[in-house]
Amino acid sequence: MIMMTEEPKRCNPLLLEMHQINKSFPGVHAIKNVSMKLHHGEVLGLVGENGAGKSTLIKVLGGAHLPDSGRILIEGQPIDILSPTAAQQVGVSIIYQEFNLIPDLTVRENIFLGREKTRMGFVRATEEQRATLDLFDKIGISIDPDARCGELTVAQQQTVEIAKALSVNARIIVMDEPTATLTTQEVDRLFAIIRDLKSQGLGIIYISHRLEEVFKVADCVMVLRDGEHVGTEDIDNLNREKLIEMMVGRPIDSEFPKRLASPGQERLRVEELCHGQAVSNVSFSVRAGEILGFAGLVGAGRTETMRLVFGADRPDSGRIFINGDEAEIHSPSNAIRRGICLLTEDRKGQGLVLIHSCLENYGLPNLDRLIGRVFLNRRKERKEFCNFAESLRIKTSGPEQLIMNLSGGNQQKVVIAKWLARNTDIMIFDEPTRGIDVGTKYEIYLLMNRLANEGKAVIMISSELPEILGLSDRIIVMHEGRVKGEITNVANATQEDILSMAIA
């Protein structure tokens, strides 16, 4: 409690203190002397670029990593957190981006998994049911405890995770990118829950790349850069520019690079594309040298439309024209040959083979180019990748590094590299900056601009409205599988213009 005198403006007692934590991995000093303080009833925003050390710090707190040095105190008591179970016992709950719910079990079964209330070995379902409803009451949500978790929306699954955390008497809840896949209303509901938890005296660590959310929900912000603690500031003393400067280490003039559009001939035209409920009668076209933005809520059918164009799914009806000729696209390999590539939104699930090296991932769509008469030209493959690694500034320990050990931003750059090498005329980016830090985002924007200037047709799906407005030459707004409208005068459009089309 001596700490209290050092920070007189905090009226709540100290809940968690991490003191001078160090953690190294072979070849990397992941966090260097990082200290963190969290008070009762406080939301601490934890921000930093990819690879800054946020995840490592959280994994140390959650018992997934053991620190090389440093102390952790909870309510003044020094504590060794040796395992995830130990972390749970001292009241630390971490909600990861990928949920740990078992899709085939019900909400109630998931919440009590491993801690079932039993009598003589039999589960006392009614008692669990009551406890579950109590928990839901506490955070003001209504989900059927008997619904299977796999059938819930992402937002509902998240609230189940929160309820699960509360059911083990968590005092500290860490949320890692909780809003990455939520719609605007769902985000608002989540924030209401966070405020409620706050008022109950819990401490919350909130990790996000979406700075506007951090400003909305956090009381103070801690910034990490390259494993070092840059500073912790009260949210009231910060503005967006200052925070970005702290994260990147240099001032950024503008978040979105400007570009003069000069669209050429039509590259791709889609007519009356239909696929079940997800896509109905979608038509659009995109020209060379143009960036076409696709806006809409999650589930509006944007990704599904692009999968049809790319041949990943087969449309029920509709026609696709490439450079004016009708094209029958029945598989991704077919689409690639016709000059289309798709950078999927689900980087880990669909974009990369995580257990393989950067080099192998890079080579995958390019092997037909890299093949000699019979054998692969591995030297050429390596050389090409190294060139891309340099020009895209991909941080790896070498081409052989496993892709799963890279940060999200660097993974995305490998995805970009593999498709750039393919040099297709039509490039579809599905949420290209999701989960990626500010600095890398800017690089990706510059790259998309360059591609458009080189005469490629670029399609970008994004749920971040500022990004759509800042980059697109034209915007198509989708809602429930249909094209709801098109914005051609992007310079004068506002977020409200898009939202009004996307929601109603």
Next chain:
Amino acid sequence: MQKLFSDYGMVLVLIVLCLLFSALTFKEQTPLGSNAIIEILEQINSKFDKSDIILAVGVAKKDSAPFAEKVGEKLKEAGYSKTRVVVGTPRDLKLALDDIKAEGSRPAAIATSGDVVKWRVIELMPQSHPEFMGCELLSPESYMWPDFLKRSNLLAIVDRIVVIAIIAIGMTMVIITAGIDLSVGSLIALAAVISTLIMKKLGGLQASGWVVLIGFFGGMLCCGIIGAVGGVIVSRFKVAPFITTLSVMMIARGLAFMITGGYSIYQVPKALPWLGQGRLLGMPNTVILLIVLYVAAHIFMAHTRTGRYIYAVGGNQEAARLSGVPVKSVIVFVYVISSLAAGLGGCIQTSQLNTGAPNIGVMYELYVIAAVVVGGTSLSGGSGRILGTLIGAFIISVIQNGMNLLAIESYKQQVVLGAVILGAVLLDKARRAGRLPAFLLKKKETMN
């Protein structure tokens, strides 16, 4: 070298096993080869007249029998007309000695090798036949060497594992795509039955070597077709590989028995054993075939597009598909290769046994899978090395061979084999997780 160990950690286990069995089977060896015969002949030439009686003694049905016969033959050629060859038991030697005694003559020397030296008959000679004083016992100089490392034993190790190792090539590819193929054991039998049936129909015992080739080709072709059907069921109809190949396993075994009515086919051409029992330049054909296939498969997996696709499909099928990989064709391909390998294994087995039997290859799928897994290939797909599988196959074979040399009974052998497979895999897991002593892991960082 460091890369070898990090890629193929099981090499260490194999080396340790070889050292262990070498140490345990280290004992006195008596030479029996042509050098030893020359040595004996020179001794006799320098010490004895052509009129002396020389006994060449060997144990019946042991390596020393041909040795004794050869020595006797050479001596007679050299003019030692009174040479006698005794091949049999100690009693035979005693009878021969008595016979000589009855003739009133005495033997000048006994030339032998191996266990005969330790026979009681020879030890007791001064008492039983005192008049034979001065009769010398000649044998080549013995030396210390492990049974395990004898050339014949090393070739036996390879010969024994060859069928499993060849099938394991296909199985490795299937497992890298995150699949499994349980049908290979039954396909061995099916290939054996079909190929010998074709040989029987095309002339049986009198048929030429070409007929053997046609038979083998037919047997493998059938397996390949079955593999293609299985692959299509897995890739197109999304039936789990375990279930698909389990069904194929039952169907193929049943077909093998149906075709022959439960009997074996013996009416096979004389050229049939060439593949499984013949030799080329002193090496068994099977060993040469094994080496060629492994080199080809290694190059295929590491240096061709399809090889890379196989890894990608196993690592993340959807990501591979969205990168333009023809996933379905790749899956069908690996099951065809696996079945063809099983068919080839069946042909080799047939050639070794000189019979087409419908009951061979039972449980082989499990040994094959064990070899692949011990070799470091993950059952969850996406990773694994062909040469690792070869090492895995050798580990299994070496354990079996070593225990045979040590005369461990077969029930115990099964227990030990199971435990060693489990231990090897656990060791590999620990190595990957970096929980082994530092000297084993050092190379990891230098590699990057």
